[in-house]
Amino acid sequence: MLSAQNFGESGKMKEYHYAGPTEHRFSPYAFNGGTVLAVAGEDFAIVASDTRLSEGYSIHSRDSPKCYKLTDTTVLGCSGFHGDCLTLTKIIDARLKMYKHSNNKTMTSGAIAAMLSTILYSRRFFPYYVYNIIGGLDEQGKGAVYSFDPVGSYQRDTYKAGGSASAMLQPLLDNQIGFKNMEGVEHVPLTKDKAVQLVKDVFVSAAERDVYTGDALRICIVTKEGIEEQNIPLRKD
Amino acid sequence: MALEDICNFKDKPTHKTFPFYASEDTSVSVFTESFNFKWRGEMTSKKASDVPLEFHVPSLFKRPSSRASHSVSVRRPFPLSHGTTTLGFIFQGGVIAAADTRASAGGLVACPAVHKITPIHSHLVVTSSGSGADCMLWERILTREIRLYQLRHKRRLSIRGTAKLLSLMLHPFKGTDVCVALTLCGWDKLIYVCSDGARLQGDIFSVGSGSPYAYGVLDRSLSWSLHKEEAILLAREAVFRATHRDAYSGNNVDLFHVTAEGWRQRQREDLKEEYYRDMEKRGKKMDLKTKKAAKITQ
Numbered sequence: 251m252l253s254a255q256n257f258g259e260s261g262k263m264k265e266y267h268y269a270g271p272t273e274h275r276f277s278p279y280a281f282n283g284g285t286v287l288a289v290a291g292e293d294f295a296i297v298a299s300d301t302r303l304s305e306g307y308s309i310h311s312r313d314s315p316k317c318y319k320l321t322d323t324t325v326l327g328c329s330g331f332h333g334d335c336l337t338l339t340k341i342i343d344a345r346l347k348m349y350k351h352s353n354n355k356t357m358t359s360g361a362i363a364a365m366l367s368t369i370l371y372s373r374r375f376f377p378y379y380v381y382n383i384i385g386g387l388d389e390q391g392k393g394a395v396y397s398f399d400p401v402g403s404y405q406r407d408t409y410k411a412g413g414s415a416s417a418m419l420q421p422l423l424d425n426q427i428g429f430k431n432m433e434g435v436e437h438v439p440l441t442k443d444k445a446v447q448l449v450k451d452v453f454v455s456a457a458e459r460d461v462y463t464g465d466a467l468r469i470c471i472v473t474k475e476g477i478e479e480q481n482i483p484l485r486k487d
Numbered sequence: 488m489a490l491e492d493i494c495n496f497k498d499k500p501t502h503k504t505f506p507f508y509a510s511e512d513t514s515v516s517v518f519t520e521s522f523n524f525k526w527r528g529e530m531t532s533k534k535a536s537d538v539p540l541e542f543h544v545p546s547l548f549k550r551p552s553s554r555a556s557h558s559v560s561v562r563r564p565f566p567l568s569h570g571t572t573t574l575g576f577i578f579q580g581g582v583i584a585a586a587d588t589r590a591s592a593g594g595l596v597a598c599p600a601v602h603k604i605t606p607i608h609s610h611l612v613v614t615s616s617g618s619g620a621d622c623m624l625w626e627r628i629l630t631r632e633i634r635l636y637q638l639r640h641k642r643r644l645s646i647r648g649t650a651k652l653l654s655l656m657l658h659p660f661k662g663t664d665v666c667v668a669l670t671l672c673g674w675d676k677l678i679y680v681c682s683d684g685a686r687l688q689g690d691i692f693s694v695g696s697g698s699p700y701a702y703g704v705l706d707r708s709l710s711w712s713l714h715k716e717e718a719i720l721l722a723r724e725a726v727f728r729a730t731h732r733d734a735y736s737g738n739n740v741d742l743f744h745v746t747a748e749g750w751r752q753r754q755r756e757d758l759k760e761e762y763y764r765d766m767e768k769r770g771k772k773m774d775l776k777t778k779k780a781a782k783i784t785q
Contacts, residue, residue: 371624375663377563397598400565403590403620405598417595 279331279379280305283462284316285413286327287449288385289427290393294442295472297325297385298449299413300457300484302465303332312486315468316413319477320346324359324386325470326366329413330400331379338378341369359386363396363404370402377401381412386472393472411452415460419452446471450482457484565592570735572697572726573603573614575672576705577690580715581746584612584672585722587697587729587736588755590619599738600755607633609749610674611646616695617666617682625667629653646673647688654686668694674745697729697736704728719744719753727758727765 283304289296299316302309318326318339326342328335345365349357357365363384370378382398397410409427411419424430426448429437440448449469457464467482573586586603589596597619604614607630615622632652636644644652650671657667661684668681670692679687679694691709693701704725713721723740730736742753 367624371620374620374665379563379565399592399597399620400563401618401620403618403623405601407598 278376280333281379281414282310282330282332283414284314284329285411285415285419285453285456285460285463286316286329286381286383287409287411287419287423287452288327288383288395288397289409289423289440289445289449290385290395290407291440291442291445293387293391293393293473294445295325295385295387295393295395296442296445296449296469297327297383297472298453298467298469299327299329300453300463300465301468302463304462309465312465315466317468317470319470320362320384321356321386322476323356323472323474324362324384325472325477326362327383327385327412328380330381334378334380338369338380338382342366345369359384359388359394359396360406362386363398363406366396366398367402367404370398370400374401381416383410383412385470387474391474414462415456418459419456422452422455442471442473446480453482453484570733571603571616571695572693572701572729572733572736573616573670573695574693574698574701574705574722574725575614575670575677575691576709576718576722577675577677577711578709578713578718579711580713580718581674581744582672582677583718583722584614584670584743584745585726586614586616586741587726587758588739588741589730589735589737591735596737602741604741604743606743606750607649607671608637608643610643610745610747611649612672612743612745612750614670614672614694615667617668618664621665621667621682622669625653625657626669628656632656646671646676646678650678650680650686650688653680654684657682658684670694672743672745674747674749693725695736697726697733700729700732701725715744723756723761727761730758731762 284300284302286297286299288298297317301311301313301315303311303314314332316327316329316335318328320326320342326339328338342362342365346357346362349361366382366384370380370382377400379400381400384394384396384398386394388394395407395410396404397407397412398404409423411423425432427440429435446469450467453463453467464485464487465483467484469480469482471478471480570589570591571587573584575582575584584604588599588601588603590598590601601619603616603622604612605626606612607626611633613626613629615626629649629652633644633649653669653671657665657680660682665682668679671678671680677689677692679685679689679692691705693705705721708721719742722742726736726740730738730740737758739755739757741755744751744753
């Protein structure tokens with residue numbers, strides 16, 4: 251079992267060469283890979299993640315999706331360190347229940363986002379190593395995506411990619427959904443079917459080039475009718 | 488948050504109890520050992536007129552004196568967002584606050600459209616720089632405290648008071664990782680507060696990695712008697728030049744104008760177009776220069 255000391259900043263393995271005597275300390279973090287993506291449309295939101303759980307050169311599981319259903323209108327995607335993902339989702343579930351019992355209503359997506367921000371910041375000096383993206387419908391029924399950094403800074407977006415392949419996927423989404431750096435193109439609003447197809451294509455590309463992404467893709471489509479789930483196989487190598 | 492306090496509602500949130508108390512399990516390693524930081528005024532005063540000092544602060548690590556050689560803080564495997572250009576200055580028509588909108592984490596642009604200028608109330612706007620999460624959360628805490636003061640004392644806290652309160656709240660975190668450098672822009676005052684403990688009032692402030700470039704532009708053309716449009720153009724120009732030269736600043740420019748009537752926000756502007764316009768202007772100038780040079784040599 252390789253320790254997280256062998257990993258550089260982004261979780262990629264450091265080169266092996268002798269750099270002098272080093273002191274190995276126990277690191278409480280590990281990097282388990284995985285990519286999460288969320289897209290918000292006019293009346294829908296899509297949260298998608300791959301299902302590979304890896305550590306170093308090994309794959310722990312090919313069926314470990316990173317989308318967690320929070321309420322009927324909100325899905326959370328978290329990638330990074332799997333231990334922290336599990337604990338964080340447990341805490342969020344407990345807080346949701348507490349809110350439901352004391353206020354007699356389900357938390358809205360915006361409220362969940364604000365709450366998650368304070369939960370993450372309460373561990374400012376020993377952070378949860380998790381990249382969160384919340385996708386859901388806001389009070390008006392429009393799609394909403396909230397993206398977080400590991401210590402709680404958050405922002406409402408239209409689309410966001412997080413996790414190991416985020417640096418590869420985000421520019422692609424900027425171009426296809428945000429129409430950035432394209433001249434003379436008509437800005438067509440995104441339909442649900444086109445968005446789902448785009449997400450599938452984007453993950454296929456991510457699986458090609460990122461070793462920590464692959465195996466299968468889990469898509470959660472949030473509409474006012476409910477949450478629909480789809481599973482699509484990806485490269486297993 | 489504010490409503491809870493005003494109703495004296497004592498809630499014990501789960502996230503405060505989750506890391507175990509040091510006294511409960513002494514054999515646990517240093518990483519799970521943490522205690523809730525008790526801000527001095529945690530014994531809440533019964534009188535409603537006192538400034539509330541109890542608020543949810545992130546738990547700090549206890550520094551074990553027996554293992555002084557180890558650095559206690561856990562090494563983070565990810566970079567946090569940093570890098571910015573923000574500026575503020577006073578002129579005869581009020582105060583202008585401007586900032587770029589890029590949040591960078593290491594070498595990656597984490598978000599190209601961040602709000603670095605946030606209104607606290609109708610006459611106070613704060614520009615943030617430093618770590619994104621710290622700034623966002625501390626602004627939220629500050630807004631809450633200011634609102635509570637207003638509810639309790641039936642008047643707004645002055646800008647100097649706000650700055651002092653913020654400085655006092657940040658003081659326990661001096662020496663830790665918290666990196667917050669805020670400029671409070673009132674309608675006639677500019678106060679810079681940072682997590683190192685500095686609290687300075689001034690006429691012109693620029694904060695962040697792009698601030699040297701912004702200062703250069705501002706120092707050249709800033710004067711008290713500028714018109715509103717000139718001041719706005721100047722602030723915009725300063726941010727544009729800073730984003731051009733500084734790698735960690737970029738994308739758009741946000742501009743707020745604060746007067747005695749309140750703050751007004753100018754529409755966010757993408758600086759990419761500005762860059763191309765600037766290049767075109769220079770291109771025309773260059774052509775003129777080369778033509779003149781060619782004429783002389785002929």
